[in-house]
Amino acid sequence: MASNKSLLILPGDGIGAEAMGQVRKVVDWMDNRRSVTFDVSEDLVGGAAIDRHGVPLADETMDRALEADAVLLGAVGGPKWDNLDFSIKPERGLLRLRKEMELFANLRPALCFDALVEASSLKPELVSGLDIMIVRELTGGVYFGEPRGIEDLENGERRGINTQVYTTSEIRRVAEVAFDLARKRDGRVCSVEKANVMESGLLWREEVSKLHGEGNDDIELSHMYADNCSMQLVRTPKQFDVILTDNLFGDMLSDTAAMLTGSLGMLPSASLGSVDALGRRKAMYEPVHGSAPDIAGQDKANPLATILSFAMALRYSYDHGEEADLIEQSVATLLKEGKRTGDIMAEGCELLSCSQMGDALVRKLDEASA
Numbered sequence: 437m438a439s440n441k442s443l444l445i446l447p448g449d450g451i452g453a454e455a456m457g458q459v460r461k462v463v464d465w466m467d468n469r470r471s472v473t474f475d476v477s478e479d480l481v482g483g484a485a486i487d488r489h490g491v492p493l494a495d496e497t498m499d500r501a502l503e504a505d506a507v508l509l510g511a512v513g514g515p516k517w518d519n520l521d522f523s524i525k526p527e528r529g530l531l532r533l534r535k536e537m538e539l540f541a542n543l544r545p546a547l548c549f550d551a552l553v554e555a556s557s558l559k560p561e562l563v564s565g566l567d568i569m570i571v572r573e574l575t576g577g578v579y580f581g582e583p584r585g586i587e588d589l590e591n592g593e594r595r596g597i598n599t600q601v602y603t604t605s606e607i608r609r610v611a612e613v614a615f616d617l618a619r620k621r622d623g624r625v626c627s628v629e630k631a632n633v634m635e636s637g638l639l640w641r642e643e644v645s646k647l648h649g650e651g652n653d654d655i656e657l658s659h660m661y662a663d664n665c666s667m668q669l670v671r672t673p674k675q676f677d678v679i680l681t682d683n684l685f686g687d688m689l690s691d692t693a694a695m696l697t698g699s700l701g702m703l704p705s706a707s708l709g710s711v712d713a714l715g716r717r718k719a720m721y722e723p724v725h726g727s728a729p730d731i732a733g734q735d736k737a738n739p740l741a742t743i744l745s746f747a748m749a750l751r752y753s754y755d756h757g758e759e760a761d762l763i764e765q766s767v768a769t770l771l772k773e774g775k776r777t778g779d780i781m782a783e784g785c786e787l788l789s790c791s792q793m794g795d796a797l798v799r800k801l802d803e804a805s806a
């Protein structure tokens with residue numbers, strides 16, 4: 437008998453734990469009601485790992501992540517660890533996972549649920565039906581470029597250094613992912629950089645264009661400067677289908693795109709590596725939002741982004757697209773029925789706690805599959 441698929445859960449810090457508690461309910465539901473069963477294990481990352489091991493990601497945890505069929509991460513960071521040395525901050529745990537698992541393609545869908553159109557800071561007509569996919573390069577660029585550091589100068593000043601650097605292969609492999617995704621969507625890729633100012637941006641533009649000419653010209657490719665893209669996202673967001681961009685610009689643009697949909701608390705993401713000889717691809721799934729220390733531990737958080745991240749895992753890592761659909765449809769129904777956590781609360785809706793939202797979702801799953 438084939439063994440179960442493995443899932444490593446890393447709740448992390450802040451609201452990560454309470455959100456993950458709700459995912460556990462969905463995982464149990466999949467096991468009980470759909471016979472979709474996972475070998476679930478749990479470990480520490482971020483501040484939680486610092487408190488236990490003195491480092492934001494223990495080597496054993498890294499090894500387990502490399503072994504797992506998929507990793508589901510909550511969130512990392514919080515004021516408690518803000519003053520630690522840069523090299524052992526909670527965020528370094530997350531960055532180490534991305535780097536050592538070689539998760540170079542970060543998929544951040546910005547999808548506006550009909551029921552949440554009013555929650556957006558933009559006019560309803562601008563965001564209703566919005567469906568953008570941001571493909572963010574995740575293991576290169578200024579996040580990892582060398583040299584980096586803070587150095588003392590002879591004149592008594594200090595100098596902070598980071599390096600924006602991309603190679604041909606780094607650009608091509610993530611662009612490939614964007615073209616493939618566009619093919620299953622509206623067939624359009626907008627590649628975003630600052631080719632007017634940065635050589636790495638110019639190289640990005642040239643390599644993406646070249647790859648487009650090598651068998652991808654069924655896709656409509658356009659290029660845009662990152663500053664313009666940030667403006668266009670809040671002007672006419674629906675002009676975009678797939679946005680392809682580097683690590684830093686992707687970090688910024690994905691927060692903007694997320695807010696268009698009403699709340700950061702709604703958006704999942706998938707980080708994927710390349711497909712190996714056995715057809716397996718390393719993957720980590722995480723909500724786009726952070727650890728929200730201000731509401732952590734109060735059972736107020738919106739668990740839907742983390743639950744939707746698990747749905748993405750079902751689709752991209754476990755080949756259970758049907759179950760992923762079921763979760764996504766149940767979330768849409770819940771929202772339509774006016775169930776809300778505080779971040780997306782609106783007049784006439786029913787305010788739920790984090791755990792109530794988890795329970796409500798499980799009931800919806802029951803109904804949907806009855």
Ligand code: IPM
Nearest residue numbers: 512513527530531687724726
């Ligand atoms: C994100 C976050 C991370 C990033 C932080 C927590 C390191 O903002 O996933 O968007 O900058 O990539």
Ligand code: MG
Nearest residue numbers: 687688691724
């Ligand atoms: Mg970010």
